[in-house]
Amino acid sequence: MSAPRLEIDIEKIRHNAKTLVERLAARGISVTGVTKATLGSPEIARALVRSGVAGLADSRIENLEGMRLAGVLATMTLIRAPMLSQAKRVVAYADVSFNTEIATIRELSDQAGAIGKRHRIVLMVELGDLREGILPADLQGVVEKTLGLPNVVLEGLGANLACRSGVTPSAENMALLSSLANGTEETFGIQLNRVSGGTSANLQWALGPHSTGRIDDLRLGEAILLGREPLARQPIEGLHTDAFTLYAEVIEAKSKPSLPWGNLAQSAFGTPVLPLDRGTILQGIFAIGRQDTDPAGLTPSAGIELLGSSSDHLIADLGATRLPVGAEAGFQLNYSALLRTMNSTFVTKTLLYGVGVA
Numbered sequence: 001m002s003a004p005r006l007e008i009d010i011e012k013i014r015h016n017a018k019t020l021v022e023r024l025a026a027r028g029i030s031v032t033g034v035t036k037a038t039l040g041s042p043e044i045a046r047a048l049v050r051s052g053v054a055g056l057a058d059s060r061i062e063n064l065e066g067m068r069l070a071g072v073l074a075t076m077t078l079i080r081a082p083m084l085s086q087a088k089r090v091v092a093y094a095d096v097s098f099n100t101e102i103a104t105i106r107e108l109s110d111q112a113g114a115i116g117k118r119h120r121i122v123l124m125v126e127l128g129d130l131r132e133g134i135l136p137a138d139l140q141g142v143v144e145k146t147l148g149l150p151n152v153v154l155e156g157l158g159a160n161l162a163c164r165s166g167v168t169p170s171a172e173n174m175a176l177l178s179s180l181a182n183g184t185e186e187t188f189g190i191q192l193n194r195v196s197g198g199t200s201a202n203l204q205w206a207l208g209p210h211s212t213g214r215i216d217d218l219r220l221g222e223a224i225l226l227g228r229e230p231l232a233r234q235p236i237e238g239l240h241t242d243a244f245t246l247y248a249e250v251i252e253a254k255s256k257p258s259l260p261w262g263n264l265a266q267s268a269f270g271t272p273v274l275p276l277d278r279g280t281i282l283q284g285i286f287a288i289g290r291q292d293t294d295p296a297g298l299t300p301s302a303g304i305e306l307l308g309s310s311s312d313h314l315i316a317d318l319g320a321t322r323l324p325v326g327a328e329a330g331f332q333l334n335y336s337a338l339l340r341t342m343n344s345t346f347v348t349k350t351l352l353y354g355v356g357v358a
């Protein structure tokens, strides 16, 4: 098989999604499956749909469009605020989009009208992480303007935490989102279909002791794909953490000193951290690099230690593993490594289907 190669176990992803769908259903919360880390892979999207997610979401309209054209049947939500310049494409391929700017919502309404559609809007509220969101004090004004537009429907409210600043979802900020939903309904005499509380980072809160209030949806990517919660990156009980494995091939394996020699300046990627002197090591080079993955987000198997990387080389202490030239080693990936690996055209993606899945 060709290397580098990302092996993707569809059955493990389906199991993770189904487990989370069931756990959250017991709390009155549906799961929207987030596909952006897999570039909207239709096969993975179908596995999510089979597992019982309420819909699919992606931050790129290109990925939603790809899934639609591949025949994936699901409610499609664009979870990054649309570019004004892409409004036409957004109403064509997304049923719902997350928004914070009335100028964009106006354009979505115009474009939806032009093709005889009604586009659904979730208004994102800023709860402190300082990424996207309307400040709570400004929310009712944006709701009023949105309700005044002819070809958009206010689907609900949403919030996003723990992405830019690491602000954690809490009983307090989730209760604020609930009360904003209640207040919006009372003020305008409307019903909101969806209050989307957040991401995989909300799982501890959602499965914890306090009331989930009005929150009835979470958008899950990392927890489904990697089986970990993103606040402390701990494995989630009962989920697979190894649905993805990256394989790379050894192109050089030689005994070398662990310390460089000569005068030192910057390397290709800034000032390198000098390695510890551990005498002579069996140094291996894998044919993969920063173009293909985030080396800092790779975990090798036992006995191999990663030492450095450049655009196209990953350097390791092979220890006693004795991997010869031409051998492959497998690596587990964190979210950052997964994102970049999925985006590398040099990495073959191989889908594996476990027992019992067609």
Ligand SMILES: *Cc1c(COP(=O)(O)O)cnc(C)c1O
Residues within 6 Å of the ligand: 034, 036, 059, 079, 080, 160, 198, 199, 200, 201, 219, 220, 221, 222, 223, 230
């Ligand atoms: C990426 C993203 C998600 C999914 O986050 P995970 O941590 O992967 O679960 C949810 N909502 C928004 C707005 C996102 O951008």
